[in-house]
Amino acid sequence: MDVGAGGETAAERWAGRQEGRGIPPEILARAPASPWLHDPSYFVAPEVPLDTPSRSVALDLLDAGGTVLDVGAGGGAASLALAGAVTHLTAVDQQVDMLEVLAAGAAARGIPVRTVRGRWPDAAADAGRADVVLSHHVLHNVVDLPPFLRALTAAAGRGVVVEMLAEHPMAWLDPLWVRFHDLHRPPPATTDDAVAVLRELGVDPRVLRWERASPPKQDPAWVTARLCLPAGREPEVVDALAALPHRRPRLAATLVWRP
Ligand SMILES: C[S@@+](CC[C@H](N)C(=O)[O-])C[C@H]1O[C@@H](n2cnc3c(N)ncnc32)[C@H](O)[C@@H]1O
Numbered sequence: 001m002d003v004g005a006g007g008e009t010a011a012e013r014w015a016g017r018q019e020g021r022g023i024p025p026e027i028l029a030r031a032p033a034s035p036w037l038h039d040p041s042y043f044v045a046p047e048v049p050l051d052t053p054s055r056s057v058a059l060d061l062l063d064a065g066g067t068v069l070d071v072g073a074g075g076g077a078a079s080l081a082l083a084g085a086v087t088h089l090t091a092v093d094q095q096v097d098m099l100e101v102l103a104a105g106a107a108a109r110g111i112p113v114r115t116v117r118g119r120w121p122d123a124a125a126d127a128g129r130a131d132v133v134l135s136h137h138v139l140h141n142v143v144d145l146p147p148f149l150r151a152l153t154a155a156a157g158r159g160v161v162v163e164m165l166a167e168h169p170m171a172w173l174d175p176l177w178v179r180f181h182d183l184h185r186p187p188p189a190t191t192d193d194a195v196a197v198l199r200e201l202g203v204d205p206r207v208l209r210w211e212r213a214s215p216p217k218q219d220p221a222w223v224t225a226r227l228c229l230p231a232g233r234e235p236e237v238v239d240a241l242a243a244l245p246h247r248r249p250r251l252a253a254t255l256v257w258r259p
Helices: 010-019 025-029 053-062 096-109 145-155 171-181 191-200 220-226 231-242
Strands: 066-071 086-093 113-117 130-136 156-165 206-211 251-257
Touching (some): 010 145, 086 096, 096 113, 171 220
Parallel strands (some): 066 130, 086 113
16 A cells, blocks of 8 residues: 555545535535536436446446446436447436436436436445446546445446546636635645555556536536535635636546456
8 A cells, every 4th residue: 555755545635635525515505506516417328428438447347248237327428428339327326316317318318227326336236247347527526446446446347437528527626615605725636646556455546637618507697506515605716716826627538448
């Protein structure tokens, strides 16, 4: 196990950075709606799949065809992009409304599907194994990364494909947390931090770094809710967004490994 200069393992460093993304209880208590829930309408899989490195490596692993397990599947953007090569899909997500969107997308594409509502890795036994395991844009939701990653590896017959943004997808909003709540956050977890945790587990992933064609959708109403602010403050959020120096996140990475 690699231990950093401060005596901290990579897994501890990841957990510390993720905990630093938390929302203090006094701010959360005033939030008009949960800032955590993902809106399924943002995650509907596009009819024409995006041609990404993650899709290419997954298609290579599936080769003539195979089963897929999609962890934190959302609306199925990762797995439904493999239609034609997937003989059976198992989709795991903690949100039932996401799984409903995914099931409709799978039916429209003629992909046999089983949905499992639950949290990974607790849901791993119920989900079972598959040739290829996908988990796209979920790592940045996880604090305790080793059990999550180990369960992905254990579930895969041929390979695991993880996609993530280069740093925590909400990090670009850090200046707005300062402005609206005087909340100063520590640096966010990055792809390199996740790779370091994998190496600590004895896994040396292939890492492909690339740029998304468009940043994740992040309109002012959504940002207002994420900041735990009432809808009436949306005009102030519009002004604050306009003043942000940084572009919204586009840099992504695909991590691939064999079990
Ligand atoms: C940002 S969305 C990504 C959805 C999809 N993979 C995509 O790339 O469009 C993250 C999804 O992971 C789910 N999720 C987060 N942590 C999870 C966990 N530990 N177990 C199961 N689902 C989880 C959320 O409910 C959400 O649907």
